[in-house]
Amino acid sequence: MKIRGKTWKFGDDIDTDAIIPARYLNTTDPKELAAHCMEDADPEFAPRVGPGDIIAAGKNFGCGSSREHAPIAIKAAGVSCVIAQSFARIFYRNAFNMGLPILECPEGAQRIRKDDELEIDLDSGLIENLTRNETYRAQAIPPFMQKLIRAGGLMEYVREQMAEENTER
Amino acid sequence: MPKTISEKILADHAGKREVFPEELVEVRIDFAFGNDITAPLAIEAFRRSGAKKVFDRERISLIPDHFVPNKDIASAVQARMLSEFARQFDLPYYFEVGRMGVEHALLPEMGLVLPGDVVIGADSHTCTYGALGAFATGVGSTDLAAAMITGRIWFKVPPSIKFIFRGKLRPWVGGKDLILHTIGQIGVEGARYRAMEFTGESIDSLPMADRFSMCNMAVEAGAKVGIINPDSITEQYVSSRAKRPYKFYHSDPEASYEAVYKWDLSGLEPVVALPHSPQNVRQVTEIPQTPVDQVVIGSCTNGRLEDLRLAAQVMKGKKVARQVRCIVIPATQRVYLEAMEEGLLEIFIEAEAAVSTPTCGPCLGGHMGILAPGETAVATTNRNFVGRMGHVESKVYLSNPAVAAASAILGRIAHPREVLTR
Numbered sequence: 001m002k003i004r005g006k007t008w009k010f011g012d013d014i015d016t017d018a019i020i021p022a023r024y025l026n027t028t029d030p031k032e033l034a035a036h037c038m039e040d041a042d043p044e045f046a047p048r049v050g051p052g053d054i055i056a057a058g059k060n061f062g063c064g065s066s067r068e069h070a071p072i073a074i075k076a077a078g079v080s081c082v083i084a085q086s087f088a089r090i091f092y093r094n095a096f097n098m099g100l101p102i103l104e105c106p107e108g109a110q111r112i113r114k115d116d117e118l119e120i121d122l123d124s125g126l127i128e129n130l131t132r133n134e135t136y137r138a139q140a141i142p143p144f145m146q147k148l149i150r151a152g153g154l155m156e157y158v159r160e161q162m163a164e165e166n167t168e169r
Numbered sequence: 170m171p172k173t174i175s176e177k178i179l180a181d182h183a184g185k186r187e188v189f190p191e192e193l194v195e196v197r198i199d200f201a202f203g204n205d206i207t208a209p210l211a212i213e214a215f216r217r218s219g220a221k222k223v224f225d226r227e228r229i230s231l232i233p234d235h236f237v238p239n240k241d242i243a244s245a246v247q248a249r250m251l252s253e254f255a256r257q258f259d260l261p262y263y264f265e266v267g268r269m270g271v272e273h274a275l276l277p278e279m280g281l282v283l284p285g286d287v288v289i290g291a292d293s294h295t296c297t298y299g300a301l302g303a304f305a306t307g308v309g310s311t312d313l314a315a316a317m318i319t320g321r322i323w324f325k326v327p328p329s330i331k332f333i334f335r336g337k338l339r340p341w342v343g344g345k346d347l348i349l350h351t352i353g354q355i356g357v358e359g360a361r362y363r364a365m366e367f368t369g370e371s372i373d374s375l376p377m378a379d380r381f382s383m384c385n386m387a388v389e390a391g392a393k394v395g396i397i398n399p400d401s402i403t404e405q406y407v408s409s410r411a412k413r414p415y416k417f418y419h420s421d422p423e424a425s426y427e428a429v430y431k432w433d434l435s436g437l438e439p440v441v442a443l444p445h446s447p448q449n450v451r452q453v454t455e456i457p458q459t460p461v462d463q464v465v466i467g468s469c470t471n472g473r474l475e476d477l478r479l480a481a482q483v484m485k486g487k488k489v490a491r492q493v494r495c496i497v498i499p500a501t502q503r504v505y506l507e508a509m510e511e512g513l514l515e516i517f518i519e520a521e522a523a524v525s526t527p528t529c530g531p532c533l534g535g536h537m538g539i540l541a542p543g544e545t546a547v548a549t550t551n552r553n554f555v556g557r558m559g560h561v562e563s564k565v566y567l568s569n570p571a572v573a574a575a576s577a578i579l580g581r582i583a584h585p586r587e588v589l590t591r
C-alpha cells in the first residue's frame with residue numbers, strides 16, 4: 001500500500017490537547033473535530049490541510065490523555081500518515097484502531113521539512129523524500145496492522161471478520 | 170533465547186515460540202472488562218458493529234464502580250447501559266452495587282484474573298494484576314469493544330526494565346513507598362511503553378496487597394505493565410480463589426533488559442508525592458509542615474484489608490483532628506465485611522472518620538469527598554494531577570495508608586511514629 005503527499009512539520013511532545021483541544025470534545029462528529037485539528041499547535045493547519053497530506057513530528061507524539069478523538073480528528077482532516085520519532089503509547093494504539101497509518105522513523109522525523117513531497121510504502125516502511133531525493137527506513141508495519149488500516153480501523157476489521165465467518169458457515 | 174516473564178506470556182498467547190521487544194503480535198486474551206465510564210462507549214461500538222455475541226461470557230466483566238451508587242442522573246443512565254448489556258448477554262460477572270468493588274481490587278479478589286493471564290481493561294490501572302504475574306494493561310474503549318467480540322487484541326511487545334529492590338524495609342514503609350520512590354527516580358515518562366519488572370529480596374517478602382499497590386502505579390511512570398514473578402506468596406493468594414486454571418511464568422536469569430536499576434532501600438522513610446505529579450516524591454520527614462483538610466483512605470491502590478489494618482493500627486483509640494474530614498473506603502464488599510469482623514470499622518468510626526460503601530468516589534473527583542478551592546488532601550490513591558479530587562486549586566498528596574491515618578490524627582502530614590509515640 002503506497003501513500004503520496006506533502007508534509008506538515010511539528011515538534012516534540014505534541015499532546016492530545018494540541019491535536020484536538022478539550023473544549024471541542026463535546027462532539028464525536030469527525031468533521032467537526034477535523035475543523036479544529038492541531039488548532040493550538042498551528043492554526044493554519046486545519047483550514048489548509050489537503051487530502052492525503054502527511055504529518056512529520058518529533059518524539060512522544062500524542063502524549064497526554066487517552067482520548068480517541070485525537071486520531072479521529074487527524075484522520076478526518078484528510079491526513080494519510082503520521083511519521084514521528086516516537087509515539088505515546090495510547091495514541092499509538094488508538095491510531096491503528098482508528099485506521100490511521102503511523103510510522104516511527106527517527107531519521108525521517110529529523111530530516112523531513114515542511115512541504116516536502118513524500119512517497120511512503122507502508123508494506124516495506126520505506127519513505128522516499130521526492131523533494132530532497134532521500135530515502136528513510138521506518139519500522140515496517142506488520143501485516144496484521146496493515147489489515148487494520150486497509151479495513152479502515154479495528155471495528156471495521158472485526159466486522160469484516162464476522163462477515164467472513166458467516167459466509168463460511 | 171532467555172526471555173522475560175512478559176515476553177513468555179505474550180509468546181504463549183500469540184501461539185509463537187518466542188517474541189521480541191518492539192514486535193507487534195496479535196494475542197488471545199484471558200479476560201476483558203470495563204467500568205461505568207469506559208464501558209458505555211465500548212457497548213455503543215459493539216452494538217454498531219452488529220455483533221450478535223461476545224467471545225466468552227465468562228471472560229468479560231462489567232463493573233460499575235466510579236460514580237456508583239449513582240451520583241446523579243447522567244451516571245445512572247451510564248450504569249444502566251452496563252446492567253442492560255450484562256442481562257442481554259447473560260454475563261455472570263456483572264457486579265451490581267452491593268456486590269461490586271473497585272475493579273482492580275475486586276477482580277483479583279474474586280479469582281477472575283490470574284497468573285499467566287493476558288488481561289485488558291478499559292481503565293489505565295489494569296496494570297495492577299501484574300502483581301499476580303499476569304500481563305495486564307489498560308486500553309481504549311474501542312479496544313474493549315473489539316476484544317469482547319473476538320477475544321483477541323494486538324500488542325507491541327514492550328522492552329522490559331528490571332528493578333531490583335534490596336534491603337529490609339523500615340517500619341511503616343511498604344509497596345506504596347517503593348513505587349512512589351521508583352516514579353520519583355525515573356519520572357512519569359521513565360518507563361513509557363515498557364514493562365516494569367519488580368524483583369529483589371524486598372519484593373520476595375512483600376505481601377500481595379503491597380505488590381498490587383506497586384503494579385497499580387506502573388502506569389504513572391508511563392509503563393504498559395508492571396509485573397512481579399509469581400512465587401509462594403502469589404500461590405497462597407490465588408489457589409483458594411481461582412475460578413479457572415492458571416500458570417506461573419518466570420523470567421530467565423539471563424533474559425535481556427533495556428535497563429536495570431538496583432536500589433538498597435533499607436534507609437527509606439515513608440514518602441509522599443507532592444502536588445501535582447506522582448514524580449514529586451519526598452520522604453515524609455523532609456517536607457515542611459503541611460496542614461490537611463481531608464484524608465482519603467481507599468482506592469484500587471490502597472483500599473485492601475491490609476491497608477485498612479495499617480490505618481487502624483495508627484488510629485486506634487485516637488480522634489481525627491477537629492478540622493479534618495477523614496473518609497475511609499473499603500475497596501470491595503468483602504474487604505468491608507472483613508474489616509467489620511476484625512473491628513477495624515469500629516476503630517475508624519470511634520476515631521470519627523466516615524466509612525463509605527465501596528466506590529472510586531473521590532479518587533477521580535467523582536463524588537463522596539470533593540475538595541473546595543485551596544483545600545489540601547492526603548490520599549492513598551494514585552494520581553495527584555491538577556483538579557483530580559475536585560477544584561483546580563485544590564491539592565492532593567499521595568501516601569501509604571499509615572501516613573494518611575497519621576495525617577488525619579495530627580491534622581498535618583505526619584509520620585506514623587509521631588502518632589504512636591504520643
Ligand code: SF4
Pocket residue numbers: 235271272273292294468469470528529532533550551
Ligand atoms: S480507584 Fe481511582 S484510580 Fe482506581 S479505578 Fe477507581 S478512579 Fe481509577
